[in-house]
Structure formats: structure tokens, C-alpha cells
Amino acid sequence: MSEDAVLVxxxxxxxxxxxxxxxxxxxxxxxxxxxxxxxxxxxxxxxTSRLQYPESIRIIRVPCSGRVDPAFVLKAxxxxxxxxxxxxxxxxxxxxxxxxxxxxxxxxxxxxxLKALGLPEERFHFEWVSxxxxxxxxxxVQEFTEKIRRLGPFKGVVTPEKKTL
Amino acid sequence: MFEVENxxxxxxxxxxxxxxxxxxxxxxxxxxxxxxxxxFIDRPEDVDKLVWNPVCANNLAVYxxxxxKDRKVGIVAKPCDIRxxxxxIQENQVKRDNIYIIGLGCAGVVDPSRxxxxxxxxxxxxxxxxxxxxxxxxxxxxxxxxxxxxxxxxMCLACTKxxxxxxxxxxxxxxxxxxxxxxxxxxxxxxxxKYWSEQFSKCIRCYACRQICPNCYCExxxxxxxxxxxxxxxxxxxxxxxxxxxxxxxxxGRCIQCGECERVCPVGIRIAELMREMAxxxxxxxxxxxxxxxxxxxxxxxxxENDVDPAQHS
Numbered sequence: 001m002s003e004d005a006v007l008v009x010x011x012x013x014x015x016x017x018x019x020x021x022x023x024x025x026x027x028x029x030x031x032x033x034x035x036x037x038x039x040x041x042x043x044x045x046x047x048t049s050r051l052q053y054p055e056s057i058r059i060i061r062v063p064c065s066g067r068v069d070p071a072f073v074l075k076a077x078x079x080x081x082x083x084x085x086x087x088x089x090x091x092x093x094x095x096x097x098x099x100x101x102x103x104x105x106x107x108x109x110x111x112x113x114l115k116a117l118g119l120p121e122e123r124f125h126f127e128w129v130s131x132x133x134x135x136x137x138x139x140x141v142q143e144f145t146e147k148i149r150r151l152g153p154f155k156g157v158v159t160p161e162k163k164t165l
Numbered sequence: 166m167f168e169v170e171n172x173x174x175x176x177x178x179x180x181x182x183x184x185x186x187x188x189x190x191x192x193x194x195x196x197x198x199x200x201x202x203x204x205f206i207d208r209p210e211d212v213d214k215l216v217w218n219p220v221c222a223n224n225l226a227v228y229x230x231x232x233x234k235d236r237k238v239g240i241v242a243k244p245c246d247i248r249x250x251x252x253x254i255q256e257n258q259v260k261r262d263n264i265y266i267i268g269l270g271c272a273g274v275v276d277p278s279r280x281x282x283x284x285x286x287x288x289x290x291x292x293x294x295x296x297x298x299x300x301x302x303x304x305x306x307x308x309x310x311x312x313x314x315x316x317x318x319x320m321c322l323a324c325t326k327x328x329x330x331x332x333x334x335x336x337x338x339x340x341x342x343x344x345x346x347x348x349x350x351x352x353x354x355x356x357x358x359k360y361w362s363e364q365f366s367k368c369i370r371c372y373a374c375r376q377i378c379p380n381c382y383c384e385x386x387x388x389x390x391x392x393x394x395x396x397x398x399x400x401x402x403x404x405x406x407x408x409x410x411x412x413x414x415x416x417x418g419r420c421i422q423c424g425e426c427e428r429v430c431p432v433g434i435r436i437a438e439l440m441r442e443m444a445x446x447x448x449x450x451x452x453x454x455x456x457x458x459x460x461x462x463x464x465x466x467x468x469x470e471n472d473v474d475p476a477q478h479s
Contacts, residue, residue, distance in 0.1 A: 070414045071387065071395055078396075078407045091470070101468035105451075108475040109417040109465075112446035116350070116439055117410060118357025126475045157410075158362040158402040 028082035028148040032059040032141070033068050037095040038130045039087035045134030053138040054145040057085065065089065066099025070110040073124060078157050083123045083148040085140070090128040100128075122147060123154060169269065169337040170217045173241055176267055176334055177212040180239050186265050190228055191241035192221040198290045199277045203228070215241065217337070219275040219293045219300055222318070224423045226250045226379040230258040239265040243274070244339070245320075247329050248421035248456025249379035256419075256463055258382055268332025272340035273313055273321035275300055276428070283315045298343065313342065320424025320437050322346035331458045350438055361406070361439075367432040368405040370398065374426035374436055375412065380419050387411060413439050418447045418464030421456035 034040040040061045046053060062068060065088025076084045086107060094100040107126050114121050125144050129137050177189040193204035193214040201221050204214050205228075225240055226249035232238055242250060247268055253259045272295045280302065281287055289304040300316050302309040314322060323346045327339035351357050372388065375381045387395045388408050396407040420440045427437035447453050450473045453464050461467070 071411045074407060074410045074414065075395060078403055091474075098468065101470070101472070102465065104472055104475060105418075105465055105468055108450060108473050109443070109446065110414060111475055112443060112450075113410065113414055113417065115354075116357070116413075116442040116446070117361050117406075118351075118354040118359070120354060125477055127478070128476050156403065157358075157406045158365065159359045 026149070026153065027054070028056050028145060028153070030057045030083040030085060030141075030145060030148060031076045031081045032057045032085045032087065033072060034059055034061055034129075035065045035067075035088040035095075035100070036061055036063050038089035038093060038128075039065075039137070041131035042087075042129045042133045042137040045131065046138045047134075049134050051134060051138040053141040056082075056145045056148075057141050064094065064096050064099035065103035065107075066094070066096065066101075068103055068106070070106055070113070073110060077119065077123070077154070080154060080156065082151075082154045083125065083144060085125045085127070085144055087127050087129045087137075087140075090130055093130060117157075119157065120151065120154075122151065170215070172336045173217055173267055173269075174212045174215050176336075177206060177215055177239060177241070178209045180265055181206070181209045181212070186237045186239040188232065188236070189215075189239035189241070189267075190225045190232070191215040191267075192217070192223065192225075195220075197287070198292055199275075199280060199287060205232075217241070217269065219273070219295055220277060222274050222425075222428060224249055224377070224379055224425045226253060227377060227425075229253055229264065229379070230382045233259050233263045235263075237263050237265065239267060241267045241269065242329070242332075243269050243271045244327050244329050245271075245324065245421060245423040245456075246379075247331050248326070249423060251331055251458050252380060252419060252421050252456045252463075253382075255460065266329075266332045266334075268329030268335040270329065270335065270337040270339035271321075271324075271327040272338070273317040273324070273327075273342065275316050276318040279316045280311075283311050285309060285311070295340070314344075314346075317342075318424055318428065319346060320422060320427065320441075323348075323441065324422070330456070348438060348441055349435075350442060361409075362402060364434045365405040365409055366402040367434055368400055368409070369432060370400045370405065370408065371431060373429040373431065374434075377425045377429045378416070379423075379425075380416055380421070381412075387415070409434075409436065409439070413443060416440060417443045418451070418453060419455050420444055 068086055073084050088100045088103055180186045189206045191204055192201040194216055195202045199220055203223050224246045226246050254261050285302050292303040294301045296310055299313045300311045322342055329335055351360050397404045422444055424437040
């Protein structure tokens with residue numbers, strides 16, 4: 001109950017701020033799920049190199065892309081994130097030797113599931129980012145944020161007219 | 166039909182008498198002639214309870230992980246049920262040595278709710294049987310022949326694997342459908358989302374789909390977890406979406422397409438349609454079919470170095 005009440009408030013706050021401000025000032029909220037050994041280190045490198053990238057991304061650090069349960073992504077969308085990024089070590093570079101290979105199959109099927117459910121696939125982005133690719137990380141976040149900004153706020157996992165919240 | 170039924174009874178009697186199994190799982194007549202019920206037989210003199218007809222719907226493999234854990238069990242199984250058994254063996258939920266499979270060639274199972282739509286008075290039905298290209302309904306007023314496309318379950322109309330893939334003994338002939346029913350999922354993403362929103366908004370969260378599913382054997386389901394709370398228990402569209410989406414993901418590459426989830430849904434959600442869509446993606450990308458005895462490991466429990474790359478490379 002309370003969790004939903006908070007969600008309703010957040011949503012209302014978001015919507016009122018949307019209506020008062022111009023659309024160009026709207027900042028998407030993006031969830032980033034990053035592998036500790038490569039992508040998170042890459043994000044760290046972007047930070048220590050003082051590279052600029054949008055503050056729209058909220059990062060969760062996981063030990064390995066193989067730790068990413070597709071339900072993380074589903075729940076992020078259910079909770080109303082405008083976009084979700086999952087980043088992991090390049091194939092062959094996994095700290096645990098093969099975690100990202102398992103992740104690869106899971107993520108592929110997750111993309112198929114999003115497609116089958118009719119969710120906007122472009123709101124989900126999967127990429128391999130190594131620890132040395134600080135530049136690339138910053139670019140990816142920049143590009144993805146731009147893409148989500150063009151798409152506009154995520155309307156929810158179910159079509160609005162059926163919403164009861 | 167009666168010939169196959171008799172063979173099933175004889176075989177069940179034989180394996181029970183010579184101690185090959187402790188128990189035989191099969192179908193028995195239901196409370197009405199157009200339904201059957203699962204039956205567990207542990208005495209040879211009870212084998213006459215077993216039946217085989219077009220309304221033997223239940224996928225009996227659902228009982229195996231619990232029942233066949235530490236004893237030998239016989240099971241009467243349709244080809245789809247056998248695919249479930251294969252999947253359970255591959256996922257180490259049952260041992261092959263613990264199961265004696267009485268496999269059946271299948272000609273499709275009837276959806277009883279469609280009999281009425283096809284003009285049958287359900288109260289008059291006394292028995293059902295397969296006939297050439299369809300179903301024969303025996304009523305108090307005689308016989309009625311119905312086309313399989315009118316009365317079969319959707320999953321059966323889309324099923325081309327009607328030969329048992331794994332068995333100890335096999336009875337009955339498989340009859341393939343004359344045409345395969347296409348999926349009815351809308352093409353456009355927005356329409357799909359609307360479609361599923363409407364479907365899932367009906368859900369009352371009874372979890373019948375999960376309980377009937379032979380692949381849903383987790384001791385604690387994510388939907389029942391409180392910490393982490395994947396989905397709230399109340400039946401609101403968003404939470405229903407979360408439940409069905411996560412369940413579909415859990416069954417991706419594992420669902421063997423028996424359609425039991427859709428059959429037992431009290432509000433008629435087209436769950437199997439989603440499962441079929443996922444199974445097709447799995448087939449296209451990995452050339453993998455769940456429940457196929459030739460597959461080595463579960464799809465998501467293994468990988469190949471040249472698998473499809475999901476990265477978008479922007």
C-alpha cells in the first residue's frame with residue numbers, strides 16, 4: 001500500500017512538474033545496471049577523466065552481467081523508469097570467465113519478451129563496455145538519454161486507460 | 166479409442182503387478198462425460214478407472230517432481246506431457262529411471278467450452294471419441310460429428326508434434342492437424358501493449374497457471390516472495406503485468422507448449438499465446454526446442470560462443 005502511495009505521489013509530482021516546465025527541460029530517468037569489473041569501472045573512468053555525461057542515469061552495480069535477472073529490467077519498467085541500460089564485459093572478458101555469455105542469452109530473450117508484450121524496445125539498451133572505455137560509456141549514456149528524450153516520458157507497462165493507480 | 170484404452174489398462178495392470186512401478190498416474194472419468202480427472206492408481210484391480218479420450222486434458226507431468234522423487238511411477242502421457250517429462254529430466258527434477266512412460270499418439274484434445282458453441286447440448290453428452298478429421302460426440306440422441314478446428318484447444322490446433330518423443334511403451338496413432346492455426350497477436354507494438362493490457366487486467370491472481378504448469382516447480386515462487394518484493398499480490402493491471410511478464414521470462418526456452426496455463430485460466434487470459442511467441446523466438450535464434458530429448462542442457466543453462474549478440478552497438 002505505502003509503496004504505491006509513494007509511487008502515486010512521485011508520479012503526480014513528476015506530472016505537475018512536466019506540465020509547468022517546457023518539454024525540453026524534461027530529464028528522463030534511466031536505470032543503469034553495470035557489471036562491477038568492466039562497465040562500472042568504465043563509468044568510474046569517465047568520472048575520474050572528468051567526462052561530461054547526463055545525470056539522467058541511476059547506476060546499480062552488480063558483480064557481473066550474469067547477475068542481471070531479467071526481472072530487474074521488468075520491474076524497472078513497471079516502476080516507471082523511462083529507459084533501462086544493461087552494460088557488461090565484452091564476450092571473452094568476463095571476470096568470472098563466462099557470466100556474460102549466460103547473460104547474453106537471457107538478455108536476447110528479454111528483448112524478445114519486450115517485443116512480444118509490445119513494450120517500446122528502444123527504451124531498453126544492452127551494450128558491452130570495458131573498463132578502459134570511459135569515453136564510450138559517456139557517449140552511450142549521452143546517446144541513450146537523447147533517444148529517450150526524443151521518445152518522451154514512459155507511459156507505463158500497461159496502456160493508460162486501463163490504469164487503476 | 167477403446168482399444169487404446171484397454172491397452173493402457175493392461176499395461177498399467179502389468180507394471181503394477183510385477184512391481185515395476187508403485188503407482189500409475191492417468192486420467193479417470195470426470196464428474197461429467199466431457200471432463201476427465203487425474204487419477205493415481207496403486208492397486209492392479211483399480212486399473213479399469215483409467216480412460217483415454219479427447220477430453221484427457223491434464224498434463225500429468227505436473228505431479229512428477231513431488232511424487233516420483235524417491236519411487237517408481239508410471240505415467241500415461243500425451244506427446245506434450247512427454248515433452249514436459251523430458252524437460253523435467255533435463256532440469257534434474259525427476260530421474261528417468263524413476264518413471265515408466267506409457268506414451269500415446271495424439272489426435273488433439275477438445276476444449277469442452279467449445280462443444281456448446283459447436284451446437285452440442287452438454288447435458289446430452291455421454292461419450293467422446295476421435296473420428297476422421299474431427300471428433301465424434303455420442304449423445305442421448307445419437308452421434309454428432311464435429312470438425313477439429315471447431316472444438317480442439319488452440320494449442321492442439323497449433324501442434325505438429327503428436328508423436329511421443331520418449332516412452333517405454335507406446336499406444337495409439339498420431340493424427341496431425343490439417344492446418345496449423347496462426348497466432349492472433351497484433352503486429353504493431355502499441356496494439357500489442359493494448360492487447361496485453363486488456364488481457365492482464367482480467368487477471369485475478371489465482372495462480373492457477375503457475376500451479377498447473379509442470380515447469381513451475383520452484384519451491385518458493387517469485388510472486389510469493391515478500392523480500393525482495395517482485396510484485397505486489399493485489400490484482401491491479403501493473404502488478405498483473407509484472408507477474409505475467411516475469412513468469413513468461415522464467416519459462417522462456419523452457420515452456421514445452423502444452424497450453425495448460427491457458428486452459429485453467431478462469432478469466433480466459435491468452436497466456437499460451439505469449440508462450441508460443443517466446444518459443445518461436447527461441448527456435449529462430451537458438452534452433453532450440455524445449456522438451457526435445459535430443460537437446461542436451463536447458464537453453465539458459467548453457468551458451469555457445471557464436472550466440473546471437475543482443476548489443477545494439479550504437
